[in-house]
Amino acid sequence: MGQSDHAAFVALAPALHPRGNARRRLRDSLAERPVNAARSYPEVRADFRRPLGDEGRPASEVIDELIAVADPGIVASAGPRYFGFVVGGALPAATAAEILAAGWDENAWNSVLSPAAAAAEQAAADWLKELLGLPPAVSAGFATGAQSANTIALAAARNHVLGLAGWDVEGDGLAGAPQVRILAGEERHATIDRSLRLLGFGSRSLELVPADSNGAIDLGALRARLADHTGPLIVCLQAGNVNTGAADPLGAACDLVHEHGGWVHVDGAFGLWAAASPSLRDQVSGVERADSWACDGHKWLNLPYDSGFVFSAHPAAHANALAYSASYLVASGEPEPGDYAIESSRRGRGLAVWAGLQELGRTGVRDLVDRCCGLARSFADQLSAAGYEIGNDIVLNQVLVSFGSEDETDRVIEEIQRSGVCWMGGTTWRGRRYLRISVSNHLTTEADVTVSVRAIIAAGNGTGRRHHER
Numbered sequence: 001m002g003q004s005d006h007a008a009f010v011a012l013a014p015a016l017h018p019r020g021n022a023r024r025r026l027r028d029s030l031a032e033r034p035v036n037a038a039r040s041y042p043e044v045r046a047d048f049r050r051p052l053g054d055e056g057r058p059a060s061e062v063i064d065e066l067i068a069v070a071d072p073g074i075v076a077s078a079g080p081r082y083f084g085f086v087v088g089g090a091l092p093a094a095t096a097a098e099i100l101a102a103g104w105d106e107n108a109w110n111s112v113l114s115p116a117a118a119a120a121e122q123a124a125a126d127w128l129k130e131l132l133g134l135p136p137a138v139s140a141g142f143a144t145g146a147q148s149a150n151t152i153a154l155a156a157a158r159n160h161v162l163g164l165a166g167w168d169v170e171g172d173g174l175a176g177a178p179q180v181r182i183l184a185g186e187e188r189h190a191t192i193d194r195s196l197r198l199l200g201f202g203s204r205s206l207e208l209v210p211a212d213s214n215g216a217i218d219l220g221a222l223r224a225r226l227a228d229h230t231g232p233l234i235v236c237l238q239a240g241n242v243n244t245g246a247a248d249p250l251g252a253a254c255d256l257v258h259e260h261g262g263w264v265h266v267d268g269a270f271g272l273w274a275a276a277s278p279s280l281r282d283q284v285s286g287v288e289r290a291d292s293w294a295c296d297g298h299k300w301l302n303l304p305y306d307s308g309f310v311f312s313a314h315p316a317a318h319a320n321a322l323a324y325s326a327s328y329l330v331a332s333g334e335p336e337p338g339d340y341a342i343e344s345s346r347r348g349r350g351l352a353v354w355a356g357l358q359e360l361g362r363t364g365v366r367d368l369v370d371r372c373c374g375l376a377r378s379f380a381d382q383l384s385a386a387g388y389e390i391g392n393d394i395v396l397n398q399v400l401v402s403f404g405s406e407d408e409t410d411r412v413i414e415e416i417q418r419s420g421v422c423w424m425g426g427t428t429w430r431g432r433r434y435l436r437i438s439v440s441n442h443l444t445t446e447a448d449v450t451v452s453v454r455a456i457i458a459a460g461n462g463t464g465r466r467h468h469e470r
Contacts, residue, residue, distance in 0.1 A: 034420025141340030240271015245396025251286015
């Protein structure tokens with residue numbers, strides 16, 4: 001960084017630092033500001049679109065303008081009353097570490113390029129494996145999210161099961177390879193299908209296994225499908241159904257698949273965090289017996305975007321699916337962070353993970369998971385008492401709410417989103433429309449639930465009571 005560049009960075013530091021004016025104003029206002037954006041996308045897009053000038057401008061002036069045009073389009077998804085999707089709000093220490101990583105501006109591909117970034121990933125990976133109940137010897141890669149993590153894990157699975165069949169998929173590709181049988185529950189997340197497309201299997205290669213009423217795979221149906229099976233086999237299981245929070249019977253399913261020589265991958269984008277809670281750990285019992293796992297950091301762990309993790313009980317297959325070398329590259333000779341992730345040019349994601357886990361500690365992670373699940377149950381209890389139908393068993397942090405007809409449910413969802421008090425999305429579950437509530441933010445309190453329930457009941461215009469009376 002040259003002298004002038006350094007001066008510009010110092011001048012911008014108040015705006016960028018987590019205690020700086022712009023960020024502090026946003027963070028301090030999260031609990032009070034409307035959750036929805038003040039202006040629509042077309043309006044914000046029009047503000048951003050302008051001719052690019054011939055001459056450059058001072059960095060501080062550019063940042064001031066960026067804040068002015070962006071602020072009306074900011075959704076308070078980092079705040080305590082955003083219950084759409086499964087997203088958290090980045091922890092203070094993790095946010096500060098992310099800003100430091102940007103300021104240090106190092107490539108975290110390997111330990112030669114950045115000893116600090118590589119060391120932070122290795123330390124954080126050890127903590128993650130402990131918290132998630134995974135074997136200490138599994139490999140760990142820091143990915144962009146569960147989509148990337150699922151794709152990496154299934155690439156490793158492809159390498160392993162075809163290798164057992166005598167086929168080198170990395171060298172020879174899939175043309176002419178033995179057929180790989182791939183199964184998943186009918187309620188798997190759509191990223192599994194997308195990963196299979198990206199890996200050349202095609203989404204139609206996936207055999208769907210029936211699920212129970214709360215979305216967990218039917219173990220008996222899986223057993224029947226695998227009777228007399230031989231040959232390459234991959235089974236995708238789930239910890240944390242995106243609608244209900246349910247987990248598949250992981251331990252029993254792992255044992256069953258291994259009896260047939262198969263690879264078990266667990267998509268645990270958010271539900272894998274149940275392992276960090278003694279009161280919820282039984283939901284993912286036996287998860288350590290799988291062959292690979294995917295998990296998000298920017299969901300329940302409340303880390304900045306984009307942060308995901310992939311783990312494998314077969315480190316060689318993990319690395320062989322991804323690693324590469326070139327004459328100009330310099331490495332330490334030991335396994336490197338870049339061997340277990342897709343990107344070569346990558347920022348130091350592990351720095352924010354390290355900082356966030358240090359801020360929480362084991363107890364903080366446990367309490368975050370337990371508190372969010374308790375608040376989800378509070379949502380369900382209050383809305384049920386108001387006469388609305390709860391569409392799932394509350395086993396984790398997900399709640400489905402019906403307002404009677406499909407049209408009425410969608411109307412209520414739109415009204416809630418428009419109100420700005422809170423934000424929830426809609427979903428279709430078992431052929432019916434529901435309001436979907438996901439509680440995963442470290443800032444959310446019982447008071448936020450109460451305020452949100454009032455807004456939901458107001459948007460419902462008494463339909464809950466009428467539905468209850470019927």
